[in-house]
Amino acid sequence: MSVCKTGAEHIKSLKDGRTVYIDGKVVPDVTEHPAFRNSIRSSAALYDFQAQPENLELMTFIPDGSNRRISRAWQMPRNYDEMVLRRKALQTWAAQHYGFMGRSPDHLASALVGQRMGIEVFRKHGEDRAKALAGYFDYISRNDLFLTYVIINPQAERAKDWGQQDEDLVARIVDEDSSGMTIRGAKMLGTSSIMANEVFIANLQPLKPGEEALAFSCALPMNAKGLRVLSRKSYEASAVSVFDNPISSRFDENDALMYFEDVKVPWDRVFVHRDTDMCRAQFHDTPGHAYQNYQAQIRLSVKVKFLVGLARRLTESIGTVKMPPVAEQLGYLAAQVSMVEAMLSGMEASGNKLGEWWVPNKHMMYSAQVITQELYPRLINLIRELAGGALIMLPSSVDDFADPGLKKIIGKTQRSSVMTPEEKVKFLKAAWDAVGSEFGSRHTQYEMFYAGAQFVTRSHSFRTFDWNSATGMVDKLLSTYDLDGVRH
Numbered sequence: 001m002s003v004c005k006t007g008a009e010h011i012k013s014l015k016d017g018r019t020v021y022i023d024g025k026v027v028p029d030v031t032e033h034p035a036f037r038n039s040i041r042s043s044a045a046l047y048d049f050q051a052q053p054e055n056l057e058l059m060t061f062i063p064d065g066s067n068r069r070i071s072r073a074w075q076m077p078r079n080y081d082e083m084v085l086r087r088k089a090l091q092t093w094a095a096q097h098y099g100f101m102g103r104s105p106d107h108l109a110s111a112l113v114g115q116r117m118g119i120e121v122f123r124k125h126g127e128d129r130a131k132a133l134a135g136y137f138d139y140i141s142r143n144d145l146f147l148t149y150v151i152i153n154p155q156a157e158r159a160k161d162w163g164q165q166d167e168d169l170v171a172r173i174v175d176e177d178s179s180g181m182t183i184r185g186a187k188m189l190g191t192s193s194i195m196a197n198e199v200f201i202a203n204l205q206p207l208k209p210g211e212e213a214l215a216f217s218c219a220l221p222m223n224a225k226g227l228r229v230l231s232r233k234s235y236e237a238s239a240v241s242v243f244d245n246p247i248s249s250r251f252d253e254n255d256a257l258m259y260f261e262d263v264k265v266p267w268d269r270v271f272v273h274r275d276t277d278m279c280r281a282q283f284h285d286t287p288g289h290a291y292q293n294y295q296a297q298i299r300l301s302v303k304v305k306f307l308v309g310l311a312r313r314l315t316e317s318i319g320t321v322k323m324p325p326v327a328e329q330l331g332y333l334a335a336q337v338s339m340v341e342a343m344l345s346g347m348e349a350s351g352n353k354l355g356e357w358w359v360p361n362k363h364m365m366y367s368a369q370v371i372t373q374e375l376y377p378r379l380i381n382l383i384r385e386l387a388g389g390a391l392i393m394l395p396s397s398v399d400d401f402a403d404p405g406l407k408k409i410i411g412k413t414q415r416s417s418v419m420t421p422e423e424k425v426k427f428l429k430a431a432w433d434a435v436g437s438e439f440g441s442r443h444t445q446y447e448m449f450y451a452g453a454q455f456v457t458r459s460h461s462f463r464t465f466d467w468n469s470a471t472g473m474v475d476k477l478l479s480t481y482d483l484d485g486v487r488h
């Protein structure tokens, strides 16, 4: 057995008979299907990367009582230094996919690290539920499994309560017996589910008393009987070639609707049971929500750096880089990247202890979320603005280079002082894939919504800010004078 999980092991684990649909058909083997195979290989490459001898120390650790290394994503930091060590591993992983795999294995690992740190919250809910969570954490972490989650309900009638939606829309408990509970209905939007081993199911949106059938959390293997995974359109499948679509052809993590058709969940995989407030507490009274979104900011720090690198190369390729207004735009973009990095450093350095664990500063994390979900579309827009028509005036596909006549015209028209025509086309196609293609556009939607709509992230910021210290200053000022003038 290798010193830690490898890519080959991961690919093999996905040949498990899961029920995935695309284009009206069931996929016999996701690892071989043209809609998913390259992205699955990119996810497997993460495990191969950490298994390389020179990366073992940076990327992995040995959990107590084990003899096999696992990703540092599963490590529960006890102090600031351990948190930084863990972050460096996560950043290095994100750099392997340029930040384009939002739900890489470290996302759920982070969510569950946070929930495991808050095991006392589960104990208050029930000793059996706490035992289930702790046991599950040991199982998935020691096997370095890839998890995804579905914690949001499908939109239908947003003006109605979740419990009032039409039957079978929102996943709910429909039966229970001594071996477990049965769930029926849907959840969205299982990003990476097709390349994951297990799915964590929960309810993050507020529930009301009376909606107890919807109030559960649990985990299932992706091949659970009755679990139907409805993939969205695959950008990997519609990619023309690696040269034409270097990012979408390899890093399309996919998103899928999950439909639970009377799926049985054993009790040792049930973490929240018929408790509407515990659905909230599992994320917010434990550091779960803080840790999962801290991971998202770590990944984003890599992605925005990549995008700003792209902006710089873009302006070099069309010869605008030295124009003062363009340099000014690049300076602005660079400042945004450093802001994301600074916010990351801030939430780590001003974190706090929860028992023996170190937790990132919650309000700083929510501030970063609020700011970056607005920043991303702005950043994309600015890059497009810097590009003009260069992103569009491109050969239809790599095949145009095969025709000597067309190749000659491409050579004459794709001019750049810093790139050959072929290099310029190669670069501009990568840029379009990232910022303008259907894949690029999905990424804008992802960054705007993966952590909730703006009214949600802003409400977290409102809830967690130290208002007393802010209003206290105002009150202090007001206390220094009155109608009679300054008070002494």
Ligand SMILES: Cc1cc2nc3c(=O)[nH]c(=O)nc-3n(C[C@H](O)[C@H](O)[C@H](O)COP(=O)(O)OP(=O)(O)OC[C@H]3O[C@@H](n4cnc5c(N)ncnc54)[C@H](O)[C@@H]3O)c2cc1C
Pocket: 103, 148, 149, 150, 151, 152, 153, 154, 155, 158, 188, 189, 190, 191, 192, 255, 442, 445, 446, 449, 450, 451, 452, 453, 454, 455
């Ligand atoms: C690409 C992508 C990948 C995703 N991956 C996952 C995943 O892996 N797992 C998962 O669980 N979820 C995932 N999601 C779902 C994501 O978490 C939700 O989209 C997000 O929480 C927003 O919820 P919603 O889509 O129901 O939008 P809504 O909450 O319905 O908001 C949509 C818009 O409606 C308006 N609105 C709705 N309600 C209100 C209100 N009360 N007050 C004011 N305005 C309101 C606002 O304009 C808001 O922007 C993904 C989403 C996307 C786009």
